[in-house]
Amino acid sequence: EIVLTQSPGTLSLSPGERATLSCRASQRISNSHLAWYQQKPGQAPRLLIYYASSRATGIPDRFSGSGSGTDFTLTISRLDPEDFAVYYCQQYGSSPPYTFGQGTKLEIK
C-alpha cells in the first residue's frame, strides 16, 4: 500500500500570499494518478486537481498541481480568504486500494 505524507501539517499564511503544499509517496505513483481535495469544516471534500495537474471544473486558476513519481505539490498562487481549509492528497489507480495523505491545514496568519 502506498503511504502519502503531506507537509507541512499546518501552514499559516496571510491572504494574498502564495501557498505551497507537499505530498510525498512511499513508492512511485504511476501515470500521475494523484488528486488534491479541499475540505472546509462541516463540509464534504471538494475535488481540486486530478491527474496530478488537471484542474477540476470550476476550480480557479490560482490552484495548480505539479509533480510526478513520488513528489507532488499543490500551489495556490495568491490566497483568497475562502482558501483557508484542510487539503488532502490522494493516490488512485485503475483499481483500489486508494490512500489519502493525513492533510495540511491552511490557516490564516
Added chain:
Amino acid sequence: EVQLVESGGGLVQPGGSLRLSCAASGFTFGSYGMNWVRQAPGKGLDWVSYISTSGTIYYADSVKGRFTISRDIAQSSLYLQMNSLRDEDTAVYFCARARTDPDGGVYLHSWGQGTLVTVSS
C-alpha cells in the same frame, strides 16, 4: 447538477449492523463507479469501498468481511451494509462518484454531504 444524498446513519452498539444509502441524481448512475469514504471525528479521509460500472467490488482491509457495498441502478442508489460494527468504525460516511482520467485512473469527482455513524455502548 450532480447530487448525492446519504442517509441511514445513527447510533449503534458494538457488534450491531447498519445500512447506509446514497441517493444519486443529475447523472446516469449506472455509467459511473461509486465509492464510500469515511472520516472519523477530527481525523483524515479513509477510503472504504468501490463498485465499478461493471460491478467489480473492492474493500479496504479494515472492513473486508464486515461491510458489503451494493447498488440499485434502477433506483440510482448506492448502499453500504455494515455488520459487526466496532468503535473504530465511528465516522462520517461519504458516498463519492468516480471519474476516469486519461490514463484510466479512477478518482473521486463528486461527493455527498455524509451521514454520521456512531458505534458506542
